[in-house]
Amino acid sequence: MSRWEPLLAVQEHDTHADQLSHRAQHLPERARLREVEEHTAALDVRLAAVQERRGELARSQQRLEDEVASLAGRADQAEKQLYSGAVSNPRELQALQDDVASIRRRIGQLEDDELEILELSEPVDAQLAEMGAERARLEAERARVADELAESEAGITAELAAVRAERAELAAAVDAALWPEYDTLRSQLGGVAIARLVGSTCQGCHLGLAAVEVDRIRKLGVDEIVHCEECGRLLVRG
Ligand SMILES: [Zn+2]
Numbered sequence: 001m002s003r004w005e006p007l008l009a010v011q012e013h014d015t016h017a018d019q020l021s022h023r024a025q026h027l028p029e030r031a032r033l034r035e036v037e038e039h040t041a042a043l044d045v046r047l048a049a050v051q052e053r054r055g056e057l058a059r060s061q062q063r064l065e066d067e068v069a070s071l072a073g074r075a076d077q078a079e080k081q082l083y084s085g086a087v088s089n090p091r092e093l094q095a096l097q098d099d100v101a102s103i104r105r106r107i108g109q110l111e112d113d114e115l116e117i118l119e120l121s122e123p124v125d126a127q128l129a130e131m132g133a134e135r136a137r138l139e140a141e142r143a144r145v146a147d148e149l150a151e152s153e154a155g156i157t158a159e160l161a162a163v164r165a166e167r168a169e170l171a172a173a174v175d176a177a178l179w180p181e182y183d184t185l186r187s188q189l190g191g192v193a194i195a196r197l198v199g200s201t202c203q204g205c206h207l208g209l210a211a212v213e214v215d216r217i218r219k220l221g222v223d224e225i226v227h228c229e230e231c232g233r234l235l236v237r238g
Pocket of ligand 1 (some may be wrong): 203206207227230231
């Protein structure tokens with residue numbers, strides 16, 4: 001076994017760990033979670049507008065109710081005076097009667113306005129109920145996806161811990177002099193610093209080496225440093 005074999009085993013674990021990290025960063029659950037949160041945010045914007053409209057209607061209704069109550073008070077007051085016997089002048093009595101009739105008419109108009117507002121409120125309330133249900137559905141979906149995401153992350157974290165523990169054991173068997181070049185090549189070549197030469201093919205770049213180069217390499221001892229002429233990675237032979 002050459003001195004490169006333990007380093008190649010480390011490489012395999014580093015590659016596995018890189019894949020797990022990549023998978024952790026690109027979990028479909030995370031994209032789905034973002035999507036659900038975007039839908040919720042968009043719904044909240046529309047919901048706020050409808051709630052604003054509902055609030056306006058409620059305030060209008062309250063204003064009408066207050067005005068009706070105040071007018072009803074005035075009408076009651078005038079009627080009380082009318083029937084108290086305190087006023088005997090026919091002209092004054094007539095004026096009071098006219099006053100009461102006019103107030104009652106005004107109350108009737110305001111009550112019609114109130115009915116109109118109630119009618120306008122109905123579809124708005126229905127819309128609010130629909131949006132509330134949609135929001136609850138999105139909230140449940142968010143919670144479900146968040147759980148799935150946490151589960152996937154926990155699975156990857158556990159797998160990553162196992163890979164790293166194995167890697168640490170393997171690393172102990174690696175010739176310390178090999179680390180600097182391994183680390184440099186790994187950072188320069190997409191995480192893969194060392195690969196096996198199978199036949200005339202480098203397993204790092206999957207390109208075939210020239211026959212002359214393969215011949216030259218075959219004559220070297222397995223512990224010699226050999227780089228792939230195509231990609232520059234360390235080649236493991238034997
Ligand atoms: Zn190569």
